[in-house]
Amino acid sequence: MSKVLYYFITFLSLRKKSLFLYIIFKAKLKTGFIRKYVYNQEYGNELYKFSVGSYKHDTNFKSHTLNAEILNSANEIACGVIRLFKSNQSIKILASTDWFAFPEHSVIKPWYELSVNDVLGHDIKLTWEPSRFNWIYDLGLAYKVSGDVQYITAASHLFKSWLDYNPYNNSINWVCAQECSIRALNILLFLDQIDAKINGDMYDFFKMTVDRVALTLDYSIAQDNNHSITESAAIFILSTFLINCTHARKDDKLKYQLLANKGKKTLVNSVNDLTLDDGGFAMYSANYQRVVLTVLTLVEYYRRTHSLPDFSEQYLDNCKALVLSLRDIVDLTSGHSINLGANDGTILFFNRLGSYLDYRPAIQTASYFFIGKLIYNSESANAGLYSLGIDTKDVEYYFDSLSVSESKNYRSWGLTKYQLSIEDCFLFIKYPSYFFRPSQCDLFHMDIWIRGINYLLDLGSYSYNDSGFISSDLSSINSHNTVCVDDIEPMPRLGRFLLGCWPKTNQLDISHSFWSGEYKSIFGYVHSRNISIDGACIYITDTLHHVKNKASLNFNLPSSNWSLYENIISNDDVSIEVEKTSTMDINLISGFESKFYNQVSRIAQFKVVDYPNNETVIIKTKITIKEAK
Template sequence: MPSLSKALQLINNMGWRYVSFRAMHEAKVRTGIFKKAFPQDPAFQQFISLAEWKKLDVAFFMNGRDGVDLTGKALPAELAKSFEELKEGWFRFFSSLSYNLGSNYDWITNPDTGFKYGAQKHWTQINDYSQEAGDIKFVWEKSRFSFLYTIIRNDAYTGEDHSEWVWKEILSWIDANPINSGPNYKCSQEISLRVLNWTFALNFYKDTTSLTEDIFQRIIFSIYWQLDHVYKNIDFSRIAVRNNHAITETLTLYLGGLLYPFFPKSALWKEKGKKWFEEEIAYQVYADGTFLQFSMNYHRVVIQLLTWAIRLAEVNKESFNAVVYERAQKSLEFLLSCMNLKDGWLPNYGNNDGALFFKLNDADYRDYRPQLEALSRALGFEWKYDKCEDSIWYGITDRNTEGGTVETKIGLSQFKDGGYYIHRQDGILTFVRCGNHKDRPHQADNLHLDIWRNGINYLHDAGSYKYNTDNAQLKYFMGTQSHNTIMLGDYDQMEKGARFIWYHWSQCESVQTTDNEDYFIFEGTIKAFQHVSKNIRHYRRITVSKKKPEWLIEDRILNKPDALEMHQLWHTKHLSKLNFVAQLQNKEQIAPLIREGYYSDYYGKKELCSEIVFTTKADTISTRITIL
């Protein structure tokens, strides 16, 4: 049980609404109220015939497969490879790992651990955080049905028709996952993504002869109950989670009501979903375009959802509150400020679970250009960088770009709401985080520094690896050690609680920047290590030379306990290309400890890097870093 002080801190950080909701939610689970609210065996009913559905006055991105003109264009080699692998039973997980699930996968076995969940158990009885079962995301991954885009894109390029394969996969899932039962009904965001991906497939293959009345009815019946589940459990995402899950689910309710107007609850879902989606965007995307999860990858998730929202509303002659379009544009400006122009990669900052909801191209997972281009053009902006395929699928190939352009900015870009300070010049990108946290932080990484030059990430962030693994791995990747900042002894900047909870949130107290002909200078102070001592502050000064690839970083810990050592940490995959010289205030040099560290460019995959550590019992370290 947490101490009284931690309990009070949790209430202070998250609010009484959060705490009371979690308590009430748990009570509903334990008493069986949720079991009654989410039936497992509802009677089958028909909502609309296939012929009537095809005549609906409802628009999608494309009107059947003829609405996507890719025939005659060469089949991309990477797509051809992915398609052949899929035919052989190999499925891509988290945009990197591959598992051979075969053609008769049961949809409930974790391929990473071999653990098999109970398909007949009510979803409230499924433990999604079990050491024995492993990371439940490995079960959810195929059940998202993102792999359908590989089949759909192949058919668009080649003119082939693999719709029977698509229906077989969907019906197999329906048979293996009784309504409101098993692990694949545990998370409403996963349900939402599945509905969106099935919807995409239905609209692309709507005129195929393989789509029979029986297949259509079974899919539509399942979609209805999945949307019903999302609606009934929406408060969990809007109150207890309040992140990209809530944005996904509220948008899915709006689109469910819009695209399936024949369901009894469609009008309610559409009205509430739209209202809630607008509220979530206004709350979660800050006025400067940064995102409350402090994660590049989850921000891209929002970019994709905004593209779906804006385009599907537009083609159906609807629109959102102005704040949705404003925050969409600001999001583009922020992410472009962080983007490496050479390959579209961004710092691997914040939580990163490998999510790429709608893969409509063959670019690397870390390349953000396809998604940023699609939203940019959906908003009416000209895209000045490499063109990608996504926009074709969203039906915006001939988009009017009278809105101007959004592009990267040379010099300093400040995003004070999110706490990001980015300087770009002569192929060099310096990225610093110095943030306040009014919303929960996910990694103990304040004052982290990322350095890029000519497309190479010389000093990097480690990423996430896995959300459900052993404590040592969780501490490393979520904690301070995997970031380019300071540790005191073995203490993280904040105190770790259960799962995604942190106590003693670090907070920015001051930032000052100076930009002159020779240098860019960042100075920031954070309140950190409050579980060690309430008076501790971390001051960091970064001087970026404009004449050569060199950075001078001065770290000072104010009110540092004498007994604790101060560790300045750096992480790189390019040790031979860097020179580090560190010294104390008296000019005495400090020898580095160079040891193995880890990074995870892709969720579930851990790789070695070099971890450089400068340690002292003094309170100040100054380090000059030069790219050779």
Template sequence: MNPVKQTSHLIQNMGWRGFIFRATYEFRRKSGLLKSGYPTKVKVEKFTDLAGWKRTGGKFFFPSKEDIKKFDVLTDEARIQLKKEFTDIEQGKIRFFNGLVMDLGRDYDWLTNPETGYKYDINKHWTKIKDFDPASGDIKYVWEKSRFSYLYTIIRYDFHYGIDQSAFVLNEITSWIDKNPLNFGPNYMSSQEIALRLLNWTFALYYYKNSPQLTEETFQKIIHSLYWQAKHIEKNIDFSRIAVRNNHAISECAAIYLIGWLYPFFPESTQWQENGKEWLEEEGLYQVYTDGSFLQFSMNYHRIVVQLFTWIFYLGKKNGDIFSIELNKRLKTSVEFLYQHQDVSTGHMPNYGANDGSLFFPLNSCEYRDFRPQLNAFYNYFYQKTLYGAGIWNEDLMWYGYVPTYTNHVQAEQKSKAYKVGGFFVLRDAQKFAFIRCGSHKDRPSQADNLHVDIWLNGKNIIRDAGTYKYNASPEDTKFFMGTASHNTIQLNDYDQMLKGGRFIWYHWSQALDVDIFEQADANTFQGKAQVYGHVHPEIIHFRKVKQYKNEIKWKIEDIIQFPAEAKLPQFTKKQIWNISPDFFDLGFTITTRDQFGKEVEPIIQDAFYSTTYGVKEPSKQIIFESSSDFLQTVIEQKATATAEQKGMVAAAAAG
């Protein structure tokens, strides 16, 4: 791609302001000008003493450990699992990205990538460290423990088992401070990681406020580090607010706002409260669309925003501050949006969109894919009642200081809905639902997946999104997971729907042109079209109709690929892709496809991958129908059992 076109596409991804800011920022970083704004040697100031903080600090979810009313929502299984996870952490085994457990040892240096063994140079200023370097590996593996989300498991163990862990927790924090001098090394590179670290340290400080282990010396060490890390966020926040504008910006603004309230003795605290609130209003209304969908087109990143604003709204209100009616309305709609896409029996959402395994404040025993704890806590803020009734998902709410009531609980209705602003569509009945993505992009898409379809039945995701895997993966893995091949849509030859640029950039964004859902006597139906493969030709259109039958476990999908009549294009093979669950055939599902002449297309079952959380991929299967036809009609339905022929196809594919 020539430089002029490349620049034009980069501007589309970032906007003029973001493009200019980022170019200037990179020049300042490479030239050393940026380094001067982030000192490594600072005067040690005493902002207050421990007694002063206890007396004048802002209001948290709870004043201290001793003030939390005892509650027990854990099942026997959850108690056993909590103890096991705590024992793992005690031995230096940390769960990474809410998936794989990695053994870091008891004396981890906070600098070594456990995946590659590469140790970052702690004598390098953070502006001189590369965040993407094949030699060092994925830097997220170094950042993960330094985020300190694992502290919640230790604190929950302390609370539920009644065994004090203050020495362990405070030692983890001071160990990090000792081994990460200010603005040196990889753990100062991401302001979002700093923001999360400070919020998680704050939770621990309030919980252990009255512990004898929290000495004056320890308090001063933590507060000094916390202050200068907050200064780092403030200094660098325009990078997220102008050049990035996604959940990073909300995380950093949340930290500035909440630190301003909870540590009122810092010189900038009042200004941080004011600036943080102004920025959060701006980012919330910009990033959460009017229909409740989120500009990153990701279910998990959307949950991140819910978690952050749950803290912001609850703690803001406790400290006498509330946000605008418009932002409240927008975020209430946001909770409703996620709930309508949820399988309530499991709490799962479609495995859709970029997913880095983040769950900032894990205050419950539910699995990572279960969204109920976070949606329930925020729902309670708006409605003063639980969303799901009794269950272990209420633990978050209890940590936030609320006793849930279940009297006369009625489950909120889920129904077919069209979210046209974000491009999300749900067809629902009591047993099943189909999720369809068909979006017009005014903000940067993360995956080439327009007109993707998910199908769910009785809590099982039978036709599914393959997930994300890793951002810093091999070219082959990146192409599969970020590209069209891992999604349930139509692929032309081996092209992606959009042209891949560097890192998270796509060129020639796909765009929805006309889309809606409607109800018929026998079915709920989605119908839409999207402009796709713009780098092949700007007038290629994909029409898709998804019909979900009401009284049958059956879906009919019709696809038409329309090419411009006068364009001299090669003959394309259309590949209709279906990523299936492992038990697709065992559950008795069949799938058949016919072309425009009514001829049945032979299915191809091939090996693929599935990733439920970051850094983890497992073998999976795809059913692909290849045809030269511009029209394909597919029927997916459940019959009693899989046929011998289908089982034979799966066995042959596995053997091959």
């Protein structure tokens, strides 16, 4: 089957409005229309200088644990060390060129003439991450906690260093409007934290940022992802700031009032458009949903602190739905989420305290603003609210969880959750139900959590541009807890961010103890998966039709003290038994997962390969969860 046909089939599934906006943008870029509105402007000499009044200590910042984390992070940054993706990866800024991960990223020319990710392995995100200015927010928070001006001095020094090699509209860091948006929002939050007086050069910088972001907003809308939400939020917040700033001129007020209105309208439309009927987000990704929630929380925080009009009821209902659906895929004890969908390592603004893997601060902060209640009763979960100086002692708690053995199905998200009869044990089943572009080939993937530990793993996505095959391998069907037929990817990759020929789930049957679904691949084979739950046991029957050579069943397992005996693998918490046939090979091998962007770690993989004598293969598996010792 030709790739042209794959594109045609996929084209029919893509949203026509999005395709239209994308084509129009590319035409504007090709004909030079966009270039007419791209202007050059020097940064002002006072831009990186921050003027603050006398320090006033906020009595809400009284947690020794969180304060220590805030100051430790800021002390690193003050020494020029910037951590990437909230992980143990870091860079050290000793010179202005250190802002660029690779030499070609430092080229100075108009942003529309620059290409990203053209060199294999030279991931643009390694340059964009420090240029998001998450570090400036961290420095502002350290000043707010301590009153130590060294953190303001460090922010000024690093900002000047960045400005020297990133001229406006002529740098790789002005290519992506979302990156520009995040950078400016971090700076605005920093200025708020240190209670700085806004100088004219900073006012101009925010104007320049809004002009750049607004120029390509239609392109971001066409992506059907987080970009339109982040960018419209930035246009709304920054434009509102500009029209209320003492430096605002009459013509500026008119221009940026119109842009503020446009930003708000686009934000509302994007949220209402991209929130799935059952509360999931259009990207089918846990981390991207956290990113979106964080941006929406920032918008609501800004709206309240500046006494702006309320958003629409539908918008607020969707924000609440995003909170609750994300909560449902996060482990209550650890705060870790199932590693669902693409993961670009983003964690923003006030939710950067604590571990990157802990989703509770983002959910807790969003719950406070959109539900008016808290979900988690822990200091670490309150870290985001703590960063904003919000006292939570009188806030009520929101309780709404699954009963024992109850199921919850998110049909438009393509996800079913079961709470098993054993305490603190959950089963998740992912199935194809795509209205927007999927990023992972996770058809009938299963996740199992046992007492806070993820025992059947989704492996993440690693990088958007790696020099090998790690990223493509991790997103493939062979890297999920499902069956691969004849080494075929049922959704062929047509581009870095586009999988083709999306299948649909047929004969979906869900009850409190039974799940069944079937899909047919464009390549002709059919996969039916039946799952029965009986107490501590999960029974899986995979039936595959039109198999030519082999069917491969995979289970991704955490590195642990696993024991493999013939057809059974087990440890202290769980055992997996496959009903063996004479045509099967069963092995325990080593594999990789990616929890942090641009990093991998070792896992175990239980592989069952059946080389059948006919075109129909049936593989039966029993998973037994053991009682806690």
